[in-house]
Amino acid sequence: MSSPRPPRAAAPGAPRRRLAPEANRSNALHPGAWWLWALGLATAASRTTNPLLIGLLIGVAGYVVAARRTAAPWARAYGAFVKIALFVIGIRLVFAVFLGSPIPGTHLIVTLPEVPLPDWARGVRIGGRVTAEGVVFALYDGVRLAGLLICVGAANALASPARLLKSLPGALYEAGVAVVVAMTFAPNLIADVQRLRAARRLRGRADRGVRGLLQVGLPVLEGALERSVALAAAMDARGFGRTAAVPARVRRTTAALTLGGLMGVCAGTYGLLTADGGTYGLPVLGAGLAAALGGLWLGGRRAVRTRYRPDVWGVRAWLVAGSGAAVAGLMIAASSYGVPELQPGVVPLVAPELPLWPAAAILLGLLPAFVAPVPPPAQAPAPRPSRAAAKEQSP
Numbered sequence: 357m358s359s360p361r362p363p364r365a366a367a368p369g370a371p372r373r374r375l376a377p378e379a380n381r382s383n384a385l386h387p388g389a390w391w392l393w394a395l396g397l398a399t400a401a402s403r404t405t406n407p408l409l410i411g412l413l414i415g416v417a418g419y420v421v422a423a424r425r426t427a428a429p430w431a432r433a434y435g436a437f438v439k440i441a442l443f444v445i446g447i448r449l450v451f452a453v454f455l456g457s458p459i460p461g462t463h464l465i466v467t468l469p470e471v472p473l474p475d476w477a478r479g480v481r482i483g484g485r486v487t488a489e490g491v492v493f494a495l496y497d498g499v500r501l502a503g504l505l506i507c508v509g510a511a512n513a514l515a516s517p518a519r520l521l522k523s524l525p526g527a528l529y530e531a532g533v534a535v536v537v538a539m540t541f542a543p544n545l546i547a548d549v550q551r552l553r554a555a556r557r558l559r560g561r562a563d564r565g566v567r568g569l570l571q572v573g574l575p576v577l578e579g580a581l582e583r584s585v586a587l588a589a590a591m592d593a594r595g596f597g598r599t600a601a602v603p604a605r606v607r608r609t610t611a612a613l614t615l616g617g618l619m620g621v622c623a624g625t626y627g628l629l630t631a632d633g634g635t636y637g638l639p640v641l642g643a644g645l646a647a648a649l650g651g652l653w654l655g656g657r658r659a660v661r662t663r664y665r666p667d668v669w670g671v672r673a674w675l676v677a678g679s680g681a682a683v684a685g686l687m688i689a690a691s692s693y694g695v696p697e698l699q700p701g702v703v704p705l706v707a708p709e710l711p712l713w714p715a716a717a718i719l720l721g722l723l724p725a726f727v728a729p730v731p732p733p734a735q736a737p738a739p740r741p742s743r744a745a746a747k748e749q750s751p
Contacts, residue, residue, distance in 0.1 A: 378730050385728050387515035388523055389673035393420075394511035396680025397721055400687035401503035404698040405496040408710045409718065410503040416721040417510040423725040425513050429547045436546055437509025441502035445495070452494030453486050459702055461487025489702045496700070523667055544583065548576045606654060614651030620644020672727050679723035686717035 377383060394417070401413050418434075425431045454468070470483040552572045561571075624641025690713070691698055700708040 378732055383670075383672075383729055384519075384667065385676060386523065386667045386669045386673040387517075387520040389669070389676040390515040390724075391511045391520070392677035393680030393721070393724055394507045394514075396677075396682070396684040397510070398504045398507035399684035400718065401500060401507060403687045403691040404714075405500050406698055406700055406708050406710075407496060407499045408708050409698070409714060410499050412710075412715055412718050413503055413721070414506050416718060417507055419722060420725045420728075421510050421513050424728050424731060426731045428516070429544055430517055431513045432546060434506075434509045434513035437505050437512065441505040441509075444505065445498035445502050448494050448498030448501070449491065452490055454482060456481045456484060457487070457490030457493060459487075459490045459493040461489030461703065461705075463488035463705060465491065489705050492705060493702045496702070519667055545576060545580065548579050552576065610651050610654040612651075613647045613654065617644045617646070617648025617651055620647060672729070675727045676724040679720050683717055683721045686720075687714060690714045690717070 397413055397417055401410055404410065421434050425434070465486045465488055467485050468483040470481060473480060473482065549572060552575055556572065620640050621644035624637050624639075624644055627637025627640060687698075690711070695711055695714060697709045697711040698714065700706060
């Protein structure tokens with residue numbers, strides 16, 4: 357008599373499978389699409405200080421993460437980025453209160469004792485008047501930085517670092533390995549801390565305070581060292597760092613194209629940001645990008661690695677990346693046309709308003725929650741068979 361199959365837990369996004377299939381190895385979304393989508397949201401967040409718009413961006417990123425996040429360890433990094441963002445807002449407010457703000461104000465909150473400073477520190481103060489305008493300005497600035505961090509955290513939670521490494525060009529393979537290892541270390545560290553704290557609670561031991569932190573930190577450090585040694589051995593066994601022999605003229609051409617392309621990108625970007633460089637900024641930027649891409653293509657000839665089952669950039673990847681690019685482009689256009697609600701004033705102090713069409717543009721970022729493949733549901737643990745069932749199954 358065959359044993360019953362374990363039940364599968366219902367996926368939280370089961371109704372969305374009508375629009376998107378369940379993710380598998382053949383139709384998984386390209387990790388670069390998630391990063392382009394997140395960078396588009398981050399670009400939109402950098403163009404405004406309106407807390408309502410940035411809160412809407414954070415809500416869009418959080419909804420997509422909740423709808424398309426897997427159960428992998430690196431997918432838990434989103435909560436850590438949210439905590440870091442809240443910490444950044446708190447630090448920005450503390451600096452504004454105790455170190456002052458460049459924004460003048462008339463609504464006095466409190467007057468702190470001011471520390472006298474020498475003449476060479478003129479323009480810097482510690483303590484003094486704390487106004488509502490200065491605090492609100494610091495809050496807007498901190499919320500914008502928090503929005504950028506949360507958008508990057510969304511990309512970390514949705515894109516697989518290993519698959520992203522496979523998609524990098526050969527010239528950036530070594531640098532990509534270093535970045536991916538660094539990005540993977542933090543989620544694994546968080547998972548180790550949570551596991552050890554849960555084990556200490558089950559044993560009736562304290563997991564908080566300085567003593568609990570030290571007793572949890574030592575096993576976490578030991579596990580990180582063991583993981584790094586195992587990773588180094590695996591990379592050495594797979595021949596990491598070996599390069600193919602290329603002619604000297606190819607190496608010189610690669611270096612010239614890469615350095616020249618990067619200088620062209622910097623010069624073109626500077627031209628686009630200044631009022632006098634609008635005529636030459638875009639052509640120089642395009643030429644710099646073309647030269648840099650040519651250098652990367654030539655540099656890839658040194659790589660001797662092969663790709664097993666490379667990820668395919670399909671229609672859904674274009675939709676996900678295009679939604680982020682659309683959000684960024686529309687917010688840049690709104691900033692160029694001078695929509696006043698993007699930069700709410702603090703002198704005089706006014707309440708922020710929600711502009712309609714920039715808010716509608718941000719909602720385009722919700723498209724990945726409906727078109728990206730749905731992560732497979734987690735399997736429920738198999739129930740233990742009863743004694744009667746065990747006797748029937750035994751020969």
